[in-house]
Amino acid sequence: MKAAVLYEINTPLKIEEFDLPDTGPNQVRVRIIASGVCHSDWHVVKGDWPHIPIPSILGHEGAGIVEEVGSQVSGVREGDHVILSWKRSCGYCEMCQKGFPTLCELPPDTSTLPRFPGEQRTMEKMAGLGTFGTHALVPQDAVVSIDKDMPFAQAALIGCGVMTGVGAAINTAQVQQGSSVAVFGCGGVGLNCIQGAAIAGAEPIIAVDVRDNKLEMAKRFGATDTVNASKEDAVARIQELSGGPGVHYAFEAIGVTGEPFLQAIQCTRRRGITVFVGHAPEGTPVALDARMLMHEKTVIGSYYGSARPHVDFSRLIRLYKAGKLNLDELVTRTYPLEGVNEAFEALGRGEVARSVLMFD
Ligand SMILES: [Zn+2]
Numbered sequence: 001m002k003a004a005v006l007y008e009i010n011t012p013l014k015i016e017e018f019d020l021p022d023t024g025p026n027q028v029r030v031r032i033i034a035s036g037v038c039h040s041d042w043h044v045v046k047g048d049w050p051h052i053p054i055p056s057i058l059g060h061e062g063a064g065i066v067e068e069v070g071s072q073v074s075g076v077r078e079g080d081h082v083i084l085s086w087k088r089s090c091g092y093c094e095m096c097q098k099g100f101p102t103l104c105e106l107p108p109d110t111s112t113l114p115r116f117p118g119e120q121r122t123m124e125k126m127a128g129l130g131t132f133g134t135h136a137l138v139p140q141d142a143v144v145s146i147d148k149d150m151p152f153a154q155a156a157l158i159g160c161g162v163m164t165g166v167g168a169a170i171n172t173a174q175v176q177q178g179s180s181v182a183v184f185g186c187g188g189v190g191l192n193c194i195q196g197a198a199i200a201g202a203e204p205i206i207a208v209d210v211r212d213n214k215l216e217m218a219k220r221f222g223a224t225d226t227v228n229a230s231k232e233d234a235v236a237r238i239q240e241l242s243g244g245p246g247v248h249y250a251f252e253a254i255g256v257t258g259e260p261f262l263q264a265i266q267c268t269r270r271r272g273i274t275v276f277v278g279h280a281p282e283g284t285p286v287a288l289d290a291r292m293l294m295h296e297k298t299v300i301g302s303y304y305g306s307a308r309p310h311v312d313f314s315r316l317i318r319l320y321k322a323g324k325l326n327l328d329e330l331v332t333r334t335y336p337l338e339g340v341n342e343a344f345e346a347l348g349r350g351e352v353a354r355s356v357l358m359f360d
């Protein structure tokens with residue numbers, strides 16, 4: 001197999017050859033067809049997330065075809081088309097049993113790591129997947145079978161950005177019909193918070209960003225109003241658009257600094273919910289005036305959109321097929337595996353909703 005490896009932070013990824021270990025009884029070998037280039041991969045490249053070990057094969061938003069299944073695998077067969085889930089779940093712990101499998105504490109399976117050719121030395125892979133590679137060996141709980149008529153690039157995005165954004169709105173926050181919503185940040189995740197809010201029937205849906213090209217895109221994903229935070233006071237404008245008291249739900253989908261997070265709390269109305277979706281760099285402090293929460297506001301984190309991958313991935317595919325979930329316009333550009341560094345540059349410049357690496 002070939003895969004793109006990050007050896008040191010802020011350096012280009014290198015394409016290398018690896019061998020996969022034999023497929024274990026509960027494991028599945030997937031030929032990756034499409035892999036989204038997610039902001040989380042970019043965080044690792046920039047050194048924002050020292051908890052992810054490097055060197056490592058990056059990529060965690062993938063879809064492909066099952067090539068081989070272990071002897072104990074059930075529910076997925078050779079030839080199945082699958083989306084990979086980057087968070088394992090045991091099925092038995094409190095969080096799994098309560099319906100929050102992405103909060104399961106089961107660590108990635110280290111027996112699936114690729115090896116350098118002819119050596120025992122292994123290579124780490126992001127989130128236990130490493131989808132910037134032509135193949136991935138994964139535990140069976142990390143694959144979800146999908147309809148064969150689903151295009152791979154669009155399917156791959158469900159594996160992280162779409163699930164994270166739409167799930168934050170419809171699962172974590174459970175946005176109610178007719179309620180007001182503001183979304184800070186119109187990147188891959190923010191656009192999906194917006195369309196999740198639209199699916200839930202919210203109105204208005206106010207998109208906030210500092211780039212006009214992203215705000216234009218937000219309108220095509222269901223935003224009813226846009227605010228350019230570099231040109232106007234975002235909090236004041238959101239309060240005005242919501243008729244005075246602020247929005248019922250505000251989503252922070254940037255994860256860069258504390259400022260938009262505070263603005264998201266400030267523009268949330270009394271008893272409203274602020275959802276922290278963006279994955280900030282480790283050690284990002286947020287200084288909060290304690291009185292900000294006095295009027296019974298709730299601040300909640302959202303992890304992987306509170307996903308139940310085996311339920312929600314197919315639900316998102318149904319919404320896509322019904323014309324209610326816009327995945328086609330998220331796939332802004334495609335690149336071969338060798339174009340991975342170019343894809344990161346486009347992401348860094350804010351040019352794309354999503355770039356997708358496509359392997360033959
Ligand atoms: Zn991601």
Ligand SMILES: [Zn+2]
Nearest residue numbers: 090093096104
């Ligand atoms: Zn569990």
